[in-house]
Amino acid sequence: MKANRIHLYGPPEVIVFEDVEVPVPRFGEVLVKVAASGAGLWDTYIRSGASVLPQPLPLTLGAEIAGVVEAVGPSVIAFTPGQEVFGVTNARFTGANAEYAVASTAMIALKPRVLTYLYAASMPVVAVTAWQMLFDHAELAAGETVLVQGAAGNVGSYAVQFARLAGARVIATAAAADIDKVKALGADKVIDFRAERFDETLKGIDVAIDTVGGGVQRRSFAVLRPGGRLISSVSKPNAQEAEKRSVRAGFMQVDVDTPTLAKIASLVDEGKLNVEVGPVLPLEQLRVAHEMLEGIRPKPRGKIVIES
Structure with a gap:
């Protein structure tokens, strides 16, 4: 072969x-x-x-x-x-x-x-990454507000959809050219990251999903409520900053498994996932x-x- x-x-x-x-x-x-x-x-x-x-x-x-x-x-x-x-x-x-x-x-x-x-x-990798960030690591619950950084990307686009299906309020960051796309995926609000600093307008966020890293990850701490959660698929968040702000922050590596793939496949077959x-x-x-x-x-x- x-x-x-x-x-x-x-x-x-x-x-x-x-x-x-x-x-x-x-x-x-x-x-x-x-x-x-x-x-x-x-x-x-x-x-x-x-x-x-x-x-x-x-x-x-x-x-x-x-x-x-x-x-x-x-x-x-x-x-x-x-x-x-x-x-x-x-x-x-x-x-x-x-x-x-x-x-x-x-x-x-x-x-x-x-x-x-x-x-x-x-x-497989990108969809399961988004699922595990939201539910296995951040433990997102219905009614909570989640901020998805890099929402037009391969992982971020699935995170927006999964969060919406779970009954969360979804705020997302994306480039101006992708705002309509991300809204169509289910985001309630999309911020043009080049035109607006999300950390100056948002507060009280329950969960932040970081697929970008760097300064975006560092500034994500500022929007979380005490007890909020920051999960990154890019790099380890600053543990001292998390402790200072009374939030939980962590880095995750995907663990692709049959049960999660099967759940995602069901959502696709039910017409619930783009x-x-x-x-x-x-x-x-x-x-x-x-x-x-x-x-x-x-x-x-x-x-x-x-x-x-």
């Missing part, structure tokens, strides 16, 4: 499109014939050697997949050959950008029926996707999807 591999860490040029053996699923794994896979910033960290997890070389890049179960490992009963699935390959986030991939049964679910493989492959994709590239052009993610080529709007 064909796969996008690296044999050393480095810039996008280290990606090699080559022939490798089809992997064999072991206990707790299935073999998926990949119809589409995702490409995200986390893939660039792995490729460059900046991953926080050990990544033995050589390796096949990519984490997100959508496709058909080709075979199952020993004792696997949760999935059967022929089922359409989506999710993540493994905890190391490798192995997806290929014609076949082995995936942990604990990190995949049945694909949303109404979505094509391309759309399904765009979702799913968008960005550029779609053929499997042999993964290097181009990484050049986009690194800013070597113009950065795309929306999630990059790789078609096998």
